[in-house]
Amino acid sequence: MTAASKTRRVAATVAAATLSLAGVMAGQVAHAANDVLDPSTELFANPESTTLEAAQGLTGQARADAQLLGSFPSADWFTKGTPLEVEAAVAEVVASADATDEVPVLVAYNVPFRDCAQYSAGGATSVEEYKGWIDGFAAGIGTSDATVILEPDGLGIIPHYTTLDGNTEWCQPEELDADTAAAERFEMLNYAVDALAALPNTATYLDGTHSGWLGVGEITDRLIKAGVEDADGFFLNASNYVATERLQKYGTWISDCIHLSQGSRWEPSWCASQYYPANPSDLSTWGQSDAAYDKAYADTSMTRNPAEQAHFVIDTSRNGQGSWTPPAGFLNPLDWCNPPGRGAGLTPTTDTGNALIDAYLWIKVPGESDGSCYRGSSAPHPGDQTADPAAGQWFPEQARELIALANPPIAAPTCHVSYTVHGSWREGFNTQIWIKNTGTEPVNGWELEWAFHEKETIQNLWSGSATQQGAYVEVDNLSWNRTIKPGQQITLGFIGETNGSPVTEPWLFTLNGAGCTSD
Structure with a gap:
């Protein structure tokens, strides 16, 4: 699906809610929500990120790199x-x-x-x-x-x-x-x-x-x-x-500086920084600015409180x-x-x-x-x-x-997925998936995940146990195929229903939460 057609489809579903949502917002008081990220x-x-989109036009190592980052x-x-x-x-x-x-x-x-x-x-x-x-x-x-x-x-x-x-x-x-x-x-x-x-x-x-x-x-x-x-x-x-x-x-100093400036007579221009008393090029001197903030808190009789400070x-x-x-x-x-x-x-x-x-x-x-x-x-x-x-x-x-040059290192993918649609008809399609262990250790128990682009749904899957929520699919191993040895590949397949949408290949597969390369 093109970006334009996606926008049209979603616009149709959300436009009607805009006015009612705006009314709800107008009655709410602004507040911080630090608990959103804990x-x-x-x-x-995003299984349809710009990174994975870029991967579709690449081959070889460049494609594998985009899939890994995505x-x-x-x-x-x-x-x-x-x-x-x-x-x-x-x-x-x-x-x-x-x-x-x-x-x-x-x-x-x-x-x-x-x-x-x-x-x-x-x-x-x-x-x-x-x-x-x-x-x-x-x-x-x-x-x-x-x-x-x-x-x-x-x-x-x-x-x-x-x-x-x-x-x-x-x-x-x-x-x-x-x-x-x-x-x-x-x-x-x-x-x-x-x-x-x-x-x-x-x-x-x-x-x-x-x-x-x-x-x-x-x-x-x-x-x-x-x-x-x-x-x-x-x-x-x-x-x-x-x-x-x-x-x-640097972030800790900014948080302290905001706290001091909003909670006392303190002025932002008085705040220590990476430039003074610290030397910006010598990290070993940055403790001098730490000490300046300790003194500022003592001078203002304030106490640091992460629950109150800007994160x-x-x-x-x-x-x-x-x-x-x-x-x-x-x-x-x-x-x-x-x-x-x-x-x-x-x-x-x-x-x-x-x-x-x-x-x-x-x-x-x-x-x-x-x-x-x-x-x-x-x-x-x-x-x-x-x-x-x-x-x-x-x-x-x-x-x-x-x-x-990643630091810490980013591990290379240890799995490869091939996704082949063998045939399709008006309302359905037939797909085979190959999972290959490209690592050096056996996989003992696996969970393969992907997201469809459109409205496809799985109707009948073999060699695995599938659950689907919206576009998202999770397939777990059966008892007899739970182990994939290094260099070995296993296969599974399913009959899918198109629900009126085109049949497309997912952009990202993960095995036990880690990204795989794919054809």
């Missing part, structure tokens, strides 16, 4: 459309996540002049258009569980913004009124926070940049202006490469090797745009072991390009004469590096 939360891996939960990005269109698109993802009792991560990325019209240019054309789009986005979530990453770079890059130290930042579009542009950005983000906070089961996080960018006081001031007190907190490192240990400290999530999609240090001679390194030699970081989880960190997420979809730049330079260098794919397009070479 250590037991299962994050949603087997992990990553965010679904929403970047355009009318209010009705974004409502339908969000509702489709949320409904799929509901069917698996998992929580989707949704990125709202449509603020006017996003990325200051650089590689990821686009967005709504006015304040009112953006507010309408956010209303549609929120209506698509409704009462379902969801986590929203609200506008990456939305607080890091603000048009015509004056910092705490009185400097006007570089983003100064001529099309915008310099006197109102920054205020409008905060107006839109506050509106979005309120709309999402009114939902009963949605956690919302604002842009907290990263420790290689804004100082703690500067981003704290912006977060407060954007309404962080009504959100669940902030996100760090979206689409960047900073090491997790640096972000853990945060960290994008670990590409930070396994940390940030790239350009070699000498790169005049304009663009170290944020597809830097070479990077690896994936921690795989997504809500079990962080830290009361302030709600999750490690893959916000930026690993394997998708940052922009049509040259790897590590603003102009071609020897050995690198081809521009990278446009922002958001699949980048096979980068995907390979992210897997090969």
Whole structure:
């Protein structure tokens, strides 16, 4: 099914509910929902993600890499459309996540002049258009569980913004009124926070940049202006490469700075940061800023309380090797745009072991390009004469590096699935599935899972025990075929009913929860 036809189908089912849902929202008080992400939360891996879609046009190692990365939960990005269109698109993802009792991560990325019209240019054309789009986005979530990453770079890059130290930042579009542009950005983000906070089961996080960018006081001031007190907190490192240990400290300092600034006479500009008293390039000095916060709490007679403080999530999609240090001679390194030699970081989880960190997420979809730049330079260098794919397009070479250099390592798939439709008729089809153990250890007991694209249902399955909920299918072994030895393959099959939809091949198969390669 094409994206357009999916949108039309979902739009028809959700449009009627929009007005009634909006009425419910209007009567609710904005509140934070930190319990949406707890250590037991299962994050949603979309079986129709852009990663798995990219895999359909690839072969060999590149296809296997996309399938492997697509087997992990990553965010679904929403970047355009009318209010009705974004409502339908969000509702489709949320409904799929509901069917698996998992929580989707949704990125709202449509603020006017996003990325200051650089590689990821686009967005709504006015304040009112953006507010309408956010209303549609929120209506698509409704009462379902969801986590929203609200506008990456939305607080890091603000048009015509004056910092705490009185400097006007570089983003100064001529099309915008310099006197109102920054205020409008905060107006839109506050509106979005309120709309999402009114939902009963949605956690919302604002842009907290990263420790290689804004100082703690500067981003704290912006977060407060954007309404962080009504959100669940902030996100760090979206689409960047900073090491997790640096972000853990940076995020903790921001949470402390917000807490101090909102709970006492403290001012954000007084907050210690990675720049002072710490030395940003020497992690061993960052304890000096830790000590400065201890003193600030003592001076204000306040006490840290993770239950009251802003929480945060960290994008670990590409930070396994940390940030790239350009070699000498790169005049304009663009170290944020597809830097070479990077690896994936921690795989997504809500079990962080830290009361302030709600999750490690893959916000930026690993394997998708940052922009049509040259790897590590603003102009071609020897050995690198081809521009990278446009922002958001699949980048096979980068995907390979992210897997090969992942830290912690990402295990290679140990299963391969072949899915063959032997025949179809008006209302049915006949399918055979082969499962091969490509690992070195026997599989003792198996559970194969996949999701249909359309309305297909299993009517009669042999060599396994099947259950189906909506599009999602789970097949468990029988007593006689529970073991699959290394190099061995087993087969099963089923008669399916089309229910009026085309017969298609699933994009993702998992065996005992781990992704398999497939033909």
